[in-house]
Amino acid sequence: MTLIHSDLQRFNPVTVIGAGTIGLSWATLFLAHGLSVRLFDPRTDLQEVVDQHFNSIAPTLSLLGLPSSGFESRLSIGSDLQHAVTGAAVIQENGPEKLLLKQQLFAEIEPYIEPHTLLLSSSSTIPASDISASMKDKSRMLIGHPFNPPLVMPLVEVVPGTFTSAKAVEDALVFYKALGKAPQHIQKEVFGFVANRLQFAMLREAMYLVDEGVVNMEDVDEIVKDSIGLRWAAAGPMLGMHLGGGQGGMEAFMRHLGPTMEKSWVAQGNLMMDEETILRLAEKSRDSYGDLTINELAQTRDQKQMAILKTRTK
Numbered sequence: 001m002t003l004i005h006s007d008l009q010r011f012n013p014v015t016v017i018g019a020g021t022i023g024l025s026w027a028t029l030f031l032a033h034g035l036s037v038r039l040f041d042p043r044t045d046l047q048e049v050v051d052q053h054f055n056s057i058a059p060t061l062s063l064l065g066l067p068s069s070g071f072e073s074r075l076s077i078g079s080d081l082q083h084a085v086t087g088a089a090v091i092q093e094n095g096p097e098k099l100l101l102k103q104q105l106f107a108e109i110e111p112y113i114e115p116h117t118l119l120l121s122s123s124s125t126i127p128a129s130d131i132s133a134s135m136k137d138k139s140r141m142l143i144g145h146p147f148n149p150p151l152v153m154p155l156v157e158v159v160p161g162t163f164t165s166a167k168a169v170e171d172a173l174v175f176y177k178a179l180g181k182a183p184q185h186i187q188k189e190v191f192g193f194v195a196n197r198l199q200f201a202m203l204r205e206a207m208y209l210v211d212e213g214v215v216n217m218e219d220v221d222e223i224v225k226d227s228i229g230l231r232w233a234a235a236g237p238m239l240g241m242h243l244g245g246g247q248g249g250m251e252a253f254m255r256h257l258g259p260t261m262e263k264s265w266v267a268q269g270n271l272m273m274d275e276e277t278i279l280r281l282a283e284k285s286r287d288s289y290g291d292l293t294i295n296e297l298a299q300t301r302d303q304k305q306m307a308i309l310k311t312r313t314k
């Protein structure tokens, strides 16, 4: 019997909309913390993907020190949306990253939920104000954007919309903290929020350099892991810059290396995700990573991430 953290009691049960990469990972975290989960997805292979996921996630749960069994009695799955959301204390939405689909989804569930139900979207980039545009009461809807996989990665970007209440923001922060996550309240709505804007800026340049033949994919990985990845895991980019300035700190860094950074910014590549670029880079990814399955690569990633997390002291 998994005990529920006292701060989580009022957030039970949880409805997870979307049983893909993110939804299944969220569902696992909620179940491992003792919550009851209703998993909704229109996909016809829902039972199969659920079984496959829970047959492979036990080692990760054990490494996290979380229970890895006894979920059956608290997990229900189905494709009846009204049934899935009725009576939910929290809804974590993980449908495709499409604005119209998310808008329709939240408008569709609104008549069946309670005024206190907390409505969270895992969206990578779309602001809550856009997603909730077709809703009547927007006050309980906001972004709870995780990093993949939510089961392992600490960050959840909590991004309220224009009409989100302060109470909903506070409830979201309490909810994610009680789940052992590291929620960050993002103060201003911008497309892509913070982590993805940073990530996508880096990924654009990395893909550009690979596409130009400057470096191959797996060497980009090694370069980042042996430099900025290591530094940013320990200090973050801003403190990293501050320390790069020596005793003069950030100001010295900017005065010394600012002109160099500006030159680099002008020299950086521009890359569009057109079909030809996608096909070129996809072929390079198969050359670099094709020998192992996605599950094998993901399991290794998760084990290494958890080992790094264990070295961190708050």
Ligand SMILES: NC(=O)C1=CN([C@@H]2O[C@H](COP(=O)(O)OP(=O)(O)OC[C@H]3O[C@@H](n4cnc5c(N)ncnc54)[C@H](O)[C@@H]3O)[C@@H](O)[C@H]2O)C=CC1
Residues within 6 Å of the ligand: 017, 018, 019, 020, 021, 022, 023, 040, 041, 042, 043, 093, 094, 095, 096, 097, 098, 101, 105, 122, 123, 124, 125, 145, 146, 147, 148
């Ligand atoms: N994959 C990633 O690395 C991350 C993704 N996200 C966000 O999480 C959300 C889900 O992404 P993934 O799990 O990667 O996508 P996915 O493609 O793995 O899963 C999406 C799921 O939504 C289901 N679906 C399709 N139409 C639906 C509908 N009308 N109602 C409910 N479910 C429906 C699909 O059957 C599928 O199972 C997106 O908004 C994405 O931006 C957030 C963080 C990381």
Ligand SMILES: O=C(O)[C@@H](O)C(=O)[C@H](O)[C@@H](O)CO
Residues within 6 Å of the ligand: 123, 124, 146, 147, 148, 149, 195, 196, 199
């Ligand atoms: O990388 C992640 O896990 C998240 O920041 C995302 O939301 C990304 O958009 C992901 O979908 C692609 O890296």
